[in-house]
Amino acid sequence: MTDTPTADSAAAPIKRKGVKRRAFLIGGVAIVGAGLFGISIADSNAAKDAKVRIAGKGEHVFATWLKIGEDDSITIYSPHTDIGQGSNTGLAQMLAEELDAAWDQVRLVSAPAEPSFANVGLGRGFLGEMTGQAAIVNGIPASFLSFIARQMNLQITGGSTALRFTGQQTFQKVGAATRLALIETAAKRLNVPAAELTTQDSRVIHAKSSRALRYGELAAEAATLSLDNAPKLKDPAQYRLMRQSMQRLDIPAKVDGTAQYGMDFAVPDMRVATIMAAPVRGGKLTSVDTAPALAIKGVEKVIKLDDAVAVIAKGYWPAISGLRALSPSFSDGGNAGISTASIFTAHNALIAKGKADNEAGEGDVKAGLGAKPIEAKYQVPFLHHAMMEPFALTAHFKDGKLNIWGGMQDPLATKMAAVEVSGLDADNVTFHPMIIGGSFGRRLPMYMEIVSQVTKLAMQLPYPVKLIWSREEEVAQGAYRPQSSAVLTASVTDKKRIAAYQNDYAQPESAEDETVFPYILPAVSRRHFAHVSNQNTGAWRSVNSTQQGFYNESFMDELAHAAGEDPVVFRRNHLQAGSRHLRVLDEVAARSGWGTPVPAGRGRGVALVESFKTIVAQVVEASAGEDGMPKVHKVTTVVDAGSIVNPDAAMAQIEGGTIMGLSSAIGEAITLDKGAVQQSNLSDYLLLKMAQSPLVQDIHFLNSGADMGGIGEPGVPPAAPALANALFAATGKRVRNLPIMTQAKG
């Protein structure tokens, strides 16, 4: 299939610098090798503390995360926030599967935002992935990992990790070990050998004597036993709950209005606040006349913060009316010269200068590129997360204790941020996690200025206060996907093979972690040029995989056309024979009818992107309207995530991820002028609607059995390049700058 070398193209980075987005990984690497002992699933101190916190009368706690009631109720405490990706249902399936629990008695709730519920399994999973030495990491004592997780306030949801790390590293083991403890207890009570006992639907059964004991009647005694640290897990052939499309546990409350989001929280005497921070990020509040706000009925107070002004009122309407009545002055922090154009100009200059901040790759790229390489420049804008629920947190400081309610992606880090801002002891600060109305990376711990804001307000108010960000604030004060540029350069031999490939990209941070490039080439270079603007940039669903996927998969298409080769065939020729990537690509080609005629005016485009260990190939069928606006007719997607816990929930993630990818490619952009964001609301930050989304999405999972990959994020990256490549096939016009709409207009 390929005549190119077989060496793995992913080489170790040569040097790295700059702020690390997931700083806790670095701490993680340092402890690998610290000890090789037996593993356990929760350390005893954490388990003891957890017991105190969650066990009510007639309830018994197993390994921190599980509670069995004498009434047979099964309660699972999840350290993840289910933002709608269905991960909590998946986690419940995994634990209940190994426990042999009756599914209709299983309930899943958020774990308390306390150190004893820090996520050990997640730490373990990350360490394994970071080091590539899962076996060694599995040998590190849980008590030590738990300590590390607590030190790092690790209760994060992100990186498509819930099922593959927390689920596999902790929840399946907790379920299996608890089942063994219940069997041991039953064996004693029935006076029969444990080997004669089976379990089903929350009962231990002795078939020989036709006797059975309910988990509820065994729980008290079983909870006193020490759990098996390395329980044998089920053979997948025996699964009843995993790999089944169980209905999501959170959905019923989301169709009748009863689900309580952070926005919906209310307590007696509560006031509502809204806020405006310096429009030019980096600026400070210099002056504000508070009188116009105070003149509005219902407004009670105007509070000045260092870089923002907040209005406190009896409700949101007087609060926002009061804020709008103000004419605050802010400094610009010296950032008034920053614009979208100035950032792209700086990117160009950095890349042209050629002094990279981080480099990776292999082979002699310079020699391989030769005298006349093919070159293309791509540019993508800042992207807003546009979670549908704007930020809303309620805080109440009373009798020396601070309570905060709302939805964040890392409850424990939220609590610790409030501890820091308030100056209170951790014991006096409690964060109460609530349902989250979307996040996509926006509610991660590094940019939770709202936690600091609401804490500062609550500390000086005698009543509870709910701080709501207006949509205008949400759009203007994002933690955006970075504006980014890339210059891609390659040479293609007369045998239609790439001889050398260079990806020079400019943005704040290195994208090396997300730049898994599946093609096997003799010489590859990835060079990061660091450029930081005044904007906060952060993880936007699939992190850097969207822009890197767009660059690489668009350029592969350009190279295929330059070589006079079919884009699928061209990719095949650079993939490892027998690889998962090749299988995924072949499957999408077959299912999409690649190579067969399309209706007049339409074109097909293909893209292949791996992210979070999941490989996704996509074929988009699209046309361009007279106004240049794209119309997506059909999307065919093939996914290999290794294995899938809940097929229908996974399908929903790929459907929605694809639409988010198309949405960003077609219409989304945050632009800057004089250092400030130009977009104001969802009326000018344009998201895809029903009518613009593809009528047909054909999605298939290959389930190769490889290590489980993520599912919440990998559906996003291929859509933009597949669409751009389809439009090229339809119109002959290459899209190198996003969003497409901006170019269609002018």
Added chain:
Amino acid sequence: MAIQTSINGKAVALSAEPDTPLLWVIREELGLTGTKFGCGVAACGACTVHVDGEPTRSCSVPVSDVAGKSITTIEGLKSADGTLHAVQKAWISSQVPQCGYCQSGQIMAAVALIEKTGRPSDAQIDEAMTNICRCGTYPRIRKAIHAATGQAAKAAEGAV
């Protein structure tokens, strides 16, 4: 001077200032939090309720405009005995919501569409369902509307 209106079949006298958007009266004065705040400018539809049966973006209607009118929110869709509306049932069977925040508005828009058209075509769905869903649940919303209106074949072929 109270504003008289009817919410979910119950007569109420509202004390809010007349310029207060209906959304905030529903959420803060009446405590019905199923209707959501998304944008405040009628762009996203998360706040959709029915005013005399018409789907209405409540964030952009002053409460004084609804005096004497009949308002239905997501909490008013269930029948008196608690049975879910057919559209709500279809939302569950099609497993539509992800984060769920926009879904009250989506359901209210869908119910209004179905009441008007009976069995909406894909084109009618595209035209009427302009509410934004950032999670990208559009394929399932379409499927659920077809399923709720007895268009099972379309529901099966739609989306996925």
